[in-house]
Amino acid sequence: MRRFGTVKALVALVVVALAAAACTGTTATPSGGGGTTSGGTPVDTNFTMSFTGEIMVGWDPSDSYSNDVTAMQNMYETLTRYNSETQQVEPLLATSWTSNDAGTEWTFDIRSGVTFHTGRAMTAEDVKASIERTMDINGGAAYIWSPVKSIDAPDDTTVVFTLKYSAPLDLIASADYAAYIFDTQAAGGADLAKWFADGAEAGTGAYTLDSWDQGAEVELRLKAFPEYWGGWDATHYQNVIYRVVPEATTAAQLLRSGQVSWVERLNPQLWGTFQNDPTTTTTSTASWQTLLAMLNTTDGPLADARVRQAVMAGIDYDGMMQALQGGAQKLSGVIPPGLWGHVDDLYPTYDPEKAKSLLQEVGYGPGGQAMDLELTFVQGDSDEQLVATLIKSNLADLNINVQSRGMQWTAQWSKAKSANVAERQDIFLFYWWPDYADPYSWFINLFHTEDPPFFNLSYYSNADVDTRMEQAEQMAASDRAQATQMFQDLQQTLYTDAPSISVYTQTYQRAMLKSVGGYVDNPAYPNCVFVYDLTPGVA
């Protein structure tokens, strides 16, 4: 009988504990984010974000180059910030700037009255030290500073950059990675890299580190920095909470019950369910994550420009967008909307008749010789998978047999870079996005002559295009309107030469509580929410 007695006691204990838990449960249910309280903390003061992956992969502002950007941009600031709505660079830690006509010498006026989270006042000397450290470490996106020859700080509020060649330094200084200004003396005499790696920060941003619990569900908490130069007179969120929620359905449930304020990513179907929900708002913004199909311009049937144009005209883009259910939108040119240099009315268009006649010119097409093409894409990306399938079925109508292969990114990339030309694919599907708000990123990386290839995976080489893009980038430093025109003309040339097909640009589909005011998606800073700029409201 003793055994039964013990079991009974255990059952009773668990039942009592669960009952007690269930009782608290009802009181602890967080409410919809409207001025109610939960356990004494006004819900309104906390802005909780739901992300699909781990946030803080790196802590070093010099070489952080991952998901951490979303938190870094709230703890750290850059000299300038790009506004994708106005397509202009705006002041942040720099109040104004000028450059010489050649764009090789830039002078930034540094904001005074800025305090680091370490308590030290920021001066021009700190700006110089930060960027120099980033350049020395030379990891992550540090290459953006490669035009810089030297940095001087003649007084406390002036920083002068001397460049090796002309470059738009105001744009570079607004980069989402590698452009943070931080207290290089934060660790005292100790090793600063180690100090950061242990989970510390030394920025000037509106929010400072509260707690970090790696691997935990609530991974990171930031709190308002009382001495922030922007001040706290207006209504702002006081705490920023980062939750890791890998499952979209779970994230949706958390948003619905008001336990998170903002969700990074839902699938289009789930996102759609929030559009008519009275407690939430949704936004849909074109991102700068462009999906390109790089066509092999040197080997195989696509080496002929007419075949490339035929392939471009043989894809049903509208049907594709429908299948993607709002997760993406058609892309005109290669530069996405919101970035200067974007060109209107240069969408690839579906014209099967044109495709057929182009193919017939070279002996292919329906009734002609069958064509075999190999297409590679990143395995596990369901959007790319869908695109590959649609391209395959569209081109089958043109007597083109596409063999599509889903691969790990690294394997796909190695194959594309293979020294053996016959190894390489015909169509390479991949995403490109810039590291700062400059259309040059697409041109220099994807379309500039490159041997051996690194990211120019259409193996495109056109001396005229090379020269024109270099001139345009030089012009960007002194005359942005002229540079815009030049980049737009270049896209026209690329459209005709067809080394790549602009398949689409991803859409950021966000859902958030109705009480979140002033939310704007800035594609220059992917998945970053500038929490200080938001207005907490009463639902």
Added chain:
Amino acid sequence: MTLYVLRRLAQAVLVVAGVVILTFVVARVVPGDPAASWAGPKASQEELDAIRARLGLDAPVPEQIVSYFAGVVKGDWGVAVHTHRPVMEDLLDRAPASIELVVVAMIFALLFGIPCGLLSARWNRRLPDSVVRFGAVFAVSMPSFWLALILQLVFFQKLRWFPVAGQYDPNLDYTHPLVQYTQMPIVDALITGNWWVFRSALWHVVLPAVVVAAYPFGVITRMVRASVLDTLGEDHVRMVRALGFSERSVFAKWTLKPALNPVIAVLALVFAYSLANSFLVESIFNWPGLGAYAAASVAALDTPAIVGVTLFIAIVYVIGNLVVDIAQTALDPRIKLS
């Protein structure tokens, strides 16, 4: 006894080594470049070369395995490619959450599985037996992610009885901060007397634990039933019955104890199985355990992390079995270790 344990440990080392070699080779044979995963999508060639040298990826695979073992012996399980941290640290951070979940699930499974098995055996081939047997088959065959989603829908969205995800209400960190010792909120809250977090944590663990418990519950129920029926046919039970003892005491006194032995044997296997099975459940309930870590490791082709997780599970399996074998001798004098 000591000799037996030593021999079993030696066998265990061989098993674990085999598992590691297999995982290592499979992870390395898959095309892909861990250095590119480490450096991010836009790394330069120089960066890639430097990282490859630093991670020892330029050495041939057998050499990498040897140096990996040399490290494992010294407690160095390599550095994870996707977190840039030592694998051992990553595992120690995440394993407690998984273990907490599985332990709670095992308690659920035992608390409900043993009585259900007894019930089933007591009324063999009658209505209670059919109901329990159906329940057990249902619990074992139910896909865990499906069960998880259904429970969320019913008990969170419709009834609001239990929370949808997480370990405890994150707002409590502002009002009643939890001091962490074991990384298991239920345990930490209990030892620090933080009743707010304790209640919230218990409330949060119920749904995921029920899902994880489904499979062990089914196995234990069937095992108890079969084992009790077996014992009921033995001579000593027939004698006890002939002497006129009540059915109740026949079951409680003379049948259950010998019948529990095979149940305990299966427990270790079910525990380790549940640990791996909980991966999917963890991601649905946002439970910060090994599951999400394993998934991210596979996606990043992170060999050290994949091998680390595998090694961890293999060790749990092996130790679990050993502990059960030893425990059985303590419970049943008829079993001898040899």
